Amino acid sequence: MPDVGSGLDGRYWQAGIKSIDNLDDKGGEKDVGLKIIRGAHPTGIFKATGLTYQGGNDLTEIRDWLQSDGESYDGMDGNMDDGLLSLTGFIRIDIPGDYDIRSESDDGSIIWIAGERVVDNDGSHGSPGPSPDGFYNFKTAGLYPIEVAWFNGDWTNDSGEHGGANLNVLLDGDPVPAEILYGASDVGGIAVSVSAVSAEKGAIGLAGQYWASDPKGFEFGEGSQGPVFQTTPEDNHGIYTINSEPQGTFVSTNVEYSGNDLTPIVEWLGADADSFEGQEGNLNDGMVQLRGLIDISAPGWHDFRSASDDGSVVRIGNQVVVNNDGGHGAPGPAPDGSAFFTKSGLYPIEVNWFNGNWTNDAGDHGGANITLTMDEWSLDGIIFHSLEDAITLPSLVKPEPNTEGDSGGGFVIDSTKTQMALPLPQAPVIDGVLDSDEGWAFAGGAAQNFWSVRYDEALDDLLRGGGFGDGNPDEIWDETDIQFNMYAGVFENDLYVAVEVTDDWIVNDNADP
Structure with a gap:
């Protein structure tokens, strides 16, 4: 074992937007932090040479948030919006005794030492959090397994400003020295997360x-x-x-x-x-x-x-x-x-x-x-x-390759439905009017056609879609008409509108094929 450690082994996950409320499973639908840590392939890995990461917010990129440790990051890009970290390895204690352990975090954090939960500062909150303090009695000098789990949610104030994303672990009131943190490369093997232990098992195999x-x-x-x-x-x-x-x-x-x-x-x-x-x-x-x-x-x-x-x-x-x-x-x-x-x-x-x-x-x-x-x-x-x-x-689902004419949104329209299961967090209104000298191909509708896509709270998936003509449904369809469906949804802060041309309404109209 080297005299100086190289840091803990870090893993990072970028979860879905507004998908995490707690690390522990407290019965809520979004209490999934530890479940992700033990069951989802990480978005990236890094070496944690210290346990102080402060000054970031939801939108800070992972490499920037890690500060000097960002150079060791290996993985896909991401930010701290619904981000999770797991830091595992060993901490070296030279002088036995009781030590105060403090985890100031925004949002939740939990620390285990030698399998014992020492700090439980879980939940959605600002720093330092409701319960950042704990202690541990190191009975002898040596290496002790340590695990730190942390998550950051997605919070904005009324002005749209994002909340902080911070973690600061202290040992007897001081930052944890980098040289007493050891990872797998230092000791010849990993320290398996005790938070991963399952209470029950299924069938053999x-x-x-x-x-x-x-x-x-x-x-x-x-x-x-x-x-x-x-x-x-x-x-x-x-x-x-x-x-x-x-x-x-x-x-x-x-x-x-x-x-x-x-x-x-x-x-x-x-x-x-x-x-x-x-x-x-x-x-x-x-x-x-x-x-x-x-x-x-x-x-x-x-x-x-x-x-x-x-x-x-x-x-x-x-x-x-x-x-x-x-x-x-x-x-x-x-x-x-x-x-x-x-x-x-x-x-x-x-x-x-x-x-x-x-x-x-x-x-x-x-x-x-x-x-x-x-x-x-x-x-x-x-x-x-x-x-x-x-x-x-979502980051581990390989994007479908674009085909000719594809906007790159990766959507496949189901002709049997007028909705797509994408989250729509706010109420956009998209309106457009075609002038009489504009063809339908300009924006997907017949001449003189008015179209709109509006937020509809009655839809469980908060999506709006439908087929439109060029006027009152009771009016007689004429040679300028074409039948089409429209879809709208928000994905990763981008608004997508899709127009699906289904068929010309009558055979002898003047619409392009």
Whole structure:
């Protein structure tokens, strides 16, 4: 262990607008902070060399908010509007005794030390918050696991000014020195979040999902079989895939599978084959995700090994324990990892694996294998289904590619509906009148046509849409008429209006096809 730590391991999430009220589940619909931290892939990662981040607000970009730690940030862009952080690792105590721990935060924060909740300053509030203070008795000198969870909501005053976004953790009234904070790279393994422990488990085995593509169809890294399960843009293609609908599902009772590119998925699953449901395929550009709980019966350090061909990444408590990503043969360049568990219990586990498309000069296909062990033992009998659903954040849904004439909004209009499920936080009014010398194609309506889209509080999704003619519905439709639907919605502070031309009203009108 080095004499000086490099900082805690930080993870950042950008959640949906106005989606979080608390970290803890207090029964409210938006009490989802810790659920996101333990169940959603992070938007980015960084190194926290200190625990003081002040002066920002909802709209401060994550790199700016992290100040000097922003240089270590790796991930997609985002701000602190419904942002979350998890900081994990170890704190070094040189002199035993009682220490005051204070977490001044806007909005909520919680601190655990050695598995004990020391500060609970949760909720939506300004700094310092209603309950920023706590203490902990460090009985001996040494390293203690520490976890800090923080979130910032979305608040504006009557003038539209956004609220603050701050975190300031103090140790006996002083900022926490950077040199006493240790991360995974300093000690050889992660400190698994105690907040991730589950109280109950489901059926035996992990929930498995399977995807396949045409040969060379998946985007493995930047034009090659590079990493795919990272937060780094261009190396996150696999993250997009495992947050999409799978081609098939199954139950994994023991993470030990072998074959080659052309092995059918059902054959590859071996004893788990009978559980497969969905569209069958092979492992040529195949991808698998296994998700559930692992029963850790004894606290302390545990070693994990994911020998794979091609890449695999293992997360426990939604923290990366093994990062054996990229295109390679088994066991791979980095199959080993270690994790420290403060206490026994059921911890979330997720295994992501992909297999590329490789042949030698003779045309023989490469292998497709993964074997995961803990302390050199099989996982058989200690892995279970989770009773908590995974969470996919909007930032992890891959945008649909634009087609010719597409505005870039990514909308697909359902011709059977006149509404789209997008939030509309305020009441816009969009009105337009076409002059007699303007054609309908200019703005999507017939000459002399008046159209409007208005906020309608009676609609549960706060969206307004409909079809319009060029006047009173009782009037006779004439040769200038065309039938169309209009839709409006707000997404990420942008207002979108879509016009869908459905059909000419009569055959002999003068509207363009």
